[in-house]
Amino acid sequence: MILPIAEADDPRIADFRDVRERDLVGRQGAFMAEGEVVLRLLVSRLGGADSHCLRALLLSEAQAQRLGDVIAALPQDVPVYVAGQKVMDQVVGFPIHRGILALGVARPLPEPAALLERLGERALVVAALGLTNHDNMGGIFRNAAAFGADAVLIDAACCDPLYRKAIRVSVGASLVVPFARVADGAAAVELLKARGFEVVALSPAGREPLSRLVRPPRVAALFGTEGPGLPDAVMAMTRTVAIPMAAGFDSLNVATTSGIVLHHLSGV
């Protein structure tokens, strides 16, 4: 259902307005996705029992012409608003060079226990604690998808993986990899251990090097912030693992760390 838009203040596209500021405010359940790769991923998963809901698209005229196959595959009731690039930039609030915005409503977040119950005897879970940076959150989800992680747990202090920037950096992975929120690290570890997961906490102070870790069938990898790292109480409950580094440099970006760890765990 293609609907041309001539004016930036057209009320039908009010939800797309000032996307950047909405990012800061957050809106329960709603998300904004950008770009072709993410849109195609989102559309390919529509209609599943567990899928997100696509509410509307806003496309530049050039993109609407290019993406005929995507538009044809949409459910009939999804409006596709098409605007000139200039109007689109006005609506969005900054020059959005990709010309593709999708507005969705997220599936309800599962309870963490219910999410873990669904996993098989061999399973890989990522747990992120205190991560407030959308680049890092997106990067962790991208790596989780790339290495076949089955689920992600985030604590109450983590930012929303469905914020626009996190979705973009994840290349859509945060729309696909199931995740749930726990109160804190201790709650995550308890939930995981009760289900037979070996919980591996990454820290420069870890007691064994990652390269020696043999993958347990059910394993969860825990990542904290780069500065303070994981709380001592969480470290004490887990198997702590370090990535050895050159003298003088003892820190890696947390998303990079997750890539190294998940590569190791998925390959063993």
Next chain:
Amino acid sequence: MILPIAEADDPRIADFRDVRERDLVGRQGAFMAEGEVVLRLLVSRLGGADSHCLRALLLSEAQAQRLGDVIAALPQDVPVYVAGQKVMDQVVGFPIHRGILALGVARPLPEPAALLERLGERALVVAALGLTNHDNMGGIFRNAAAFGADAVLIDAACCDPLYRKAIRVSVGASLVVPFARVADGAAAVELLKARGFEVVALSPAGREPLSRLVRPPRVAALFGTEGPGLPDAVMAMTRTVAIPMAAGFDSLNVATTSGIVLHHLSGV
């Protein structure tokens, strides 16, 4: 030498003005570094045969008080301009919350052949081709430092590792890890092979999985852009290696890829 600054248009701090725009323009040899960690790293390396030159500091009043030990360790002729946060924000052109800016002049770039000649019998080199994103460039340097890479080669199409954002993302590593510029990928491979380096090119189309690669004593890892990847001609000249991924997701961020590869190569 502490020099209080009361007005944003004080000509003594003209070089700090509108830092963000300068980033876009670029200035041969000059660089701007932000934040305490990077400043301390920079200062700790001053005076070496191969060190960069520190031209001036601009600090907020609060940071000038905190960083007394750093200021005391500076050469006498380095001016330390101190301004209130408001003046500093006006000078820089945006609210710079860290309140620490250092202006330097880079050491001359070595010739790539000369850089490689200096390396030992066991050496690890990173080569980046066509990387135009400062986040990725900074991330690669951070990983190169973390895993003890001896040098980085970049091709003519790569962005400058000493741009402000690249320095920041690298946590100063691009100021420390030696690098040189080559014309293109073929030139890099030829230079490396002539000196006994095994050249490993990372690509989703690589012929062997990374986990099976036994580290050669002299090894170079080649990384291209995420989209087009490495040119076929370069792939044909090298040993191609893939990082196996889950079905449906065949791409990793290039900085994350470098972390996985360097972790593997440094640990074997």
